[in-house]
Amino acid sequence: MALRNLRYEGDPILEKVSRPVKEMTPHLDQLISDMLETMYDANGVGLAAVQVGVLRRIVTIDVGDGPIVLINPVIEESDGEQTGQEGCLSVPNKVGVVTRPEHVIVSAKDREMKDIKVEGTALLARALCHEIDHLDGHMYTEKVEGDLIDITPEGGEENFDA
Numbered sequence: 001m002a003l004r005n006l007r008y009e010g011d012p013i014l015e016k017v018s019r020p021v022k023e024m025t026p027h028l029d030q031l032i033s034d035m036l037e038t039m040y041d042a043n044g045v046g047l048a049a050v051q052v053g054v055l056r057r058i059v060t061i062d063v064g065d066g067p068i069v070l071i072n073p074v075i076e077e078s079d080g081e082q083t084g085q086e087g088c089l090s091v092p093n094k095v096g097v098v099t100r101p102e103h104v105i106v107s108a109k110d111r112e113m114k115d116i117k118v119e120g121t122a123l124l125a126r127a128l129c130h131e132i133d134h135l136d137g138h139m140y141t142e143k144v145e146g147d148l149i150d151i152t153p154e155g156g157e158e159n160f161d162a
């Protein structure tokens with residue numbers, strides 16, 4: 001496993017649409033391992049492949065309940081509403097208020113390319129929406145209500161970075 005270099009806001013790759021994965025390959029499996037390592041190293045709760053410069057529809061998430069790997073994720077259902085702070089590993093040391101669905105159901109393939117469904121509420125729903133946005137070239141900063149807020153990395157707050 002290896003850490004990958006994060007891409008930051010202003011890098012044009014973050015505005016590009018990622019391509020679906022047709023089959024798992026050793027190369028992509030390695031990418032997933034590296035994404036998980038990079039996400040944990042950065043204390044993030046989620047990471048999309050584009051954030052390490054790879055335009056494939058792959059997402060890793062861990063909101064504290066263990067790692068989730070999603071290939072070609074699609075939001076099938078969403079309902080409710082939550083408004084709260086959100087951050088992004090590609091926009092370091094900032095947070096902003098974003099309204100997201102409170103509950104989503106996502107279909108995807110897992111690391112073995114088996115069909116799965118993931119149901120998320122609260123933080124997991126937020127992370128799923130945030131990461132799937134990345135796959136379509138969208139950043140949470142497009143949806144922020146009000147201004148981005150500066151935070152210090154050592155602040156010790158519960159931060160959402162994905």
Ligand code: ZN
Nearest residue numbers: 088089090162
């Ligand atoms: Zn992000």
